[in-house]
Amino acid sequence: xxxxxIGIWGVPLAIFAGAIxxxxxxxxxxxxxxxxxxxxxINLGLEGTLVFGAMTAYAIAVMSxxxxxxxxxxxxxxxxxxxxHGWICKFPxxxxxxxxxxxxxxxxxxxxxxxxxxxxxxxxHLPSIPLGGWADLPQIQSALNINxxxxxxxxxxxxxxxxxxxxxxxxxxxxxGDSSDAARAMGLNPDTVRLLATAVGGSxxxxxxxYLSLFYPGSWNEGISSGQGLMAVALVIFARWNxxxxxxxxxxxxxxxxxxxxxxxxxxxxxxxxFYAAPYVLTLVIxxxxxxPTRSLAGAPGALSITK
Amino acid sequence: MTIExxxxxxxxxSTDARSLRPLLExxxxxxxxxxxxxxxxxxxxxxxxxxxxxVGKSPADLFRLMYTGGFGSWFSIQNSLSRAAPLxxxxxxxxxxxxxxxxIIGGEGAVVLGxxxxxxxxxxxxxxxxxxxxxxxxxxxxxxxxxxxxxxAGVLRHYRGVNETIASLLLAYxxxxxxxxxxxxxxxxxxxxxxxxxxxxxxxxxxxxIPGMDVNWGLLVGIVACIIAWVLIxxxxxxxxxxxAGGNVRAAQIQGLPVGRLxxxxxxxxxxxxxxxxxxxxxxxxxxxxxSLAAGYGYTGILVAFLARHNPLAIIPVxxxxxxxDASGGLIQRRMGLPDATVLVLQGTLFVVILxxxxxxxxxxxxxxxxxxxxxxxxxxxxxxxxx
Numbered sequence: 001x002x003x004x005x006i007g008i009w010g011v012p013l014a015i016f017a018g019a020i021x022x023x024x025x026x027x028x029x030x031x032x033x034x035x036x037x038x039x040x041x042i043n044l045g046l047e048g049t050l051v052f053g054a055m056t057a058y059a060i061a062v063m064s065x066x067x068x069x070x071x072x073x074x075x076x077x078x079x080x081x082x083x084x085h086g087w088i089c090k091f092p093x094x095x096x097x098x099x100x101x102x103x104x105x106x107x108x109x110x111x112x113x114x115x116x117x118x119x120x121x122x123x124x125h126l127p128s129i130p131l132g133g134w135a136d137l138p139q140i141q142s143a144l145n146i147n148x149x150x151x152x153x154x155x156x157x158x159x160x161x162x163x164x165x166x167x168x169x170x171x172x173x174x175x176x177g178d179s180s181d182a183a184r185a186m187g188l189n190p191d192t193v194r195l196l197a198t199a200v201g202g203s204x205x206x207x208x209x210x211y212l213s214l215f216y217p218g219s220w221n222e223g224i225s226s227g228q229g230l231m232a233v234a235l236v237i238f239a240r241w242n243x244x245x246x247x248x249x250x251x252x253x254x255x256x257x258x259x260x261x262x263x264x265x266x267x268x269x270x271x272x273x274x275f276y277a278a279p280y281v282l283t284l285v286i287x288x289x290x291x292x293p294t295r296s297l298a299g300a301p302g303a304l305s306i307t308k
Numbered sequence: 309m310t311i312e313x314x315x316x317x318x319x320x321x322s323t324d325a326r327s328l329r330p331l332l333e334x335x336x337x338x339x340x341x342x343x344x345x346x347x348x349x350x351x352x353x354x355x356x357x358x359x360x361x362x363v364g365k366s367p368a369d370l371f372r373l374m375y376t377g378g379f380g381s382w383f384s385i386q387n388s389l390s391r392a393a394p395l396x397x398x399x400x401x402x403x404x405x406x407x408x409x410x411x412i413i414g415g416e417g418a419v420v421l422g423x424x425x426x427x428x429x430x431x432x433x434x435x436x437x438x439x440x441x442x443x444x445x446x447x448x449x450x451x452x453x454x455x456x457x458x459x460x461a462g463v464l465r466h467y468r469g470v471n472e473t474i475a476s477l478l479l480a481y482x483x484x485x486x487x488x489x490x491x492x493x494x495x496x497x498x499x500x501x502x503x504x505x506x507x508x509x510x511x512x513x514x515x516x517x518i519p520g521m522d523v524n525w526g527l528l529v530g531i532v533a534c535i536i537a538w539v540l541i542x543x544x545x546x547x548x549x550x551x552x553a554g555g556n557v558r559a560a561q562i563q564g565l566p567v568g569r570l571x572x573x574x575x576x577x578x579x580x581x582x583x584x585x586x587x588x589x590x591x592x593x594x595x596x597x598x599x600s601l602a603a604g605y606g607y608t609g610i611l612v613a614f615l616a617r618h619n620p621l622a623i624i625p626v627x628x629x630x631x632x633x634d635a636s637g638g639l640i641q642r643r644m645g646l647p648d649a650t651v652l653v654l655q656g657t658l659f660v661v662i663l664x665x666x667x668x669x670x671x672x673x674x675x676x677x678x679x680x681x682x683x684x685x686x687x688x689x690x691x692x693x694x695x696x
Contacts, residue, residue, distance in 0.1 A: 044473070088660070091667035097411055097473055101610060102663050106656030112649035227481050234474045273492055277485035280478045284470075287478075293469035 010139060011262050017143030018258020019251050020150055021216045025050065025208035025225075026250035027153035029232035031160055032204030034241050036082075038164065039197035040177035040190070040303030041089060044100025046205040047229030048107020049081045053206025054213035055115035058220035061123035067214045070123070071149075074206040081107060082202025086195035096305060104229070118220050126215045149211050153247070160243035173197060177301030190303075205229060231283050238286045240299040256282045333677035340675035341617060348665035352658040359653065365644055377639035378632025385632075386522045392631030393523070394419070396530030397585035398609025399616065399623045400537050401458060404578040405472070406618040407541055408571055409554040412461060414476030415582040416606025417483030418454030422583025423590040424487050425453035427506045427597035428495060430513060439513045447587050454583015455576040457483060462575025466568045472575075484602050491598055505598030515592035526588035530627070533581055537620035540577075550574055582606060608634070611659050630655070 036043050053074035061070030089096045132144030164170040176183040176193040183190045213220045239245030260275035357367035378388050401415035426446035433442050464470040497507035515525045541547035553560035616622035637651040673679045
């Protein structure tokens with residue numbers, strides 16, 4: 001790679017650029033999952049939703065030549081996946097964690113099945129905003145080439161943070177998530193609230209998938225996701241169910257994910273496969289540091305099964 | 309909500325029926341899981357048929373091909389059995405911790421590291437040490453590597469309260485990165501060009517086939533492991549304690565059971581089982597450690613374990629069934645022009661429907677003797693303690 005311009009400074013710049021590029025799917029999946037978990041349910045199936053969303057977005061974008069139509073279609077299929085998960089989980093004795101694993105396998109299988117014809121064609125990409133236009137160096141220009149979805153995700157996290165605190169819908173979600181009984185006493189139906197929260201969570205996760213296939217890496221294939229959907233679940237726990245925390249944590253994970261490619265680009269090749277493990281190691285370390293064997297996590301919704 | 313209106317004197321029960329009653333109760337309780345599982349499989353197949361109809365193919369043709377490809381000839385049966393072998397071991401990786409109420413989904417990581425460890429210990433020895441020593445050493449290395457990996461998820465669960473489902477999955481991704489590091493770096497055979505792998509094992513250091521069959525010894529290893537696991541759970545105090553702790557951790561702690569040791573022990577055993585699958589894959593199929601170790605056996609094993617309701621003996625037929633479905637994938641692809649992921653769609657559908665059908669346990673009066681009209685038993689709370 002070209003090092004003549006900024007030399008070793010290329011590494012932090014590449015990590016910064018990578019953080020922005022890699023974090024966007026994490027932002028959407030974790031915001032979606034935070035809505036679902038706030039309502040007291042956990043959806044591990046978001047990995048499948050993410051991949052299915054990536055496939056749908058790509059296929060629709062190829063067929064309609066409009067990436068935004070692809071994103072919308074992905075949102076719709078994500079909502080359907082969420083509705084299925086939410087509907088199944090409202091029956092007694094059904095384990096939401098196990099159903100999540102099953103929905104993940106179902107979503108992956110269906111995406112690979114229906115997506116087979118779309119591995120070759122090329123879809124139009126999502127647009128990005130060239131914020132680096134002022135700079136002379138191409139590295140800085142490409143680093144500041146920020147995708148629209150990243151901006152939307154950032155705004156959405158602030159909006160959600162505000163909505164959880166200040167709106168009626170936010171209050172309903174929090175009450176249902178903390179205690180089904182309290183919600184019923186208020187005349188709310190916890191199952192319906194959770195069903196809708198899971199559907200919204202699914203549609204946001206699918207946007208994360210659409211970003212993967214329509215911007216970075218920007219093609220559809222069967223290995224497009226490497227666990228982003230599941231890591232987002234851990235990320236939400238780390239962010240303590242706070243949407244702004246989710247956004248910052250997603251940036252951190254994105255930066256960790258960009259470490260391997262960034263080092264490779266400046267010629268560090270020794271052991272760089274180990275750097276590919278960085279986001280997973282980081283997630284695990286954070287989980288270990290923030291969990292406790294004796295008490296449930298601060299800020300955890302009371303009805304959530306995973307933190308007990 | 310049912311209100312019992314029958315008074316004891318009103319309920320008719322002849323002496324004949326009374327003597328048959330224990331047998332009927334026993335049958336009813338045994339019949340429930342079988343009937344619900346079969347019903348779930350049929351419902352899953354019906355949904356899948358619908359899907360196949362929607363994409364414009366004939367489900368009847370598909371199921372016929374599936375039978376032909378999986379079990380239609382001696383050749384295809386052997387193929388199915390070969391594919392079942394690793395599934396037996398990876399399913400145990402899910403089923404054993406499930407006894408303690410733990411959901412482990414990272415078996416793939418233990419498979420991968422088990423394979424790498426087996427190759428790493430064998431390759432320096434193949435020049436001088438006899439296969440009779442090296443092959444067991446490979447198995448032990450694979451089991452230790454896998455056991456440490458999944459055992460770590462158990463340690464984190466018990467001592468740090470980290471959710472084991474997510475931790476085990478993260479560990480699986482880390483394991484795959486470690487494998488890539490080893491087969492691209494320190495253990496790489498320079499002769500492996502576009503598919504990095506360790507040096508190949510000499511033929512005499514490989515596990516051969518079971519005599520008279522085209523199936524390697526891994527199948528037998530898997531079946532024996534399932535039987536051992538069944539005995540462990542059903543017939544030892546270790547397994548009994550695990551079942552108590554799985555039912556209620558607090559109760560187990562109050563009774564002084566070593567919950568921490570149970571959790572670490574069961575997860576480590578589970579991991580060593582999946583690690584053994586990796587060793588078999590290296591020593592019987594691949595002949596070297598390479599990226600093919602991450603072929604998804606760990607994930608299919610999750611499905612096998614849930615289908616078998618975490619019963620190690622039930623894992624044997626379920627693994628063979630899924631091995632057969634897997635084996636028929638190629639035939640379906642060639643003859644019907646369907647993508648190879650068809651098998652994945654079927655597996656996913658079955659998985660979702662079967663978990664959904666958990667909700668029917670205890671709902672059917674016919675399977676629940678406690679709800680039968682009877683003077684002595686009416687109104688008794690359900691204490692049967694169904695295990696998940």
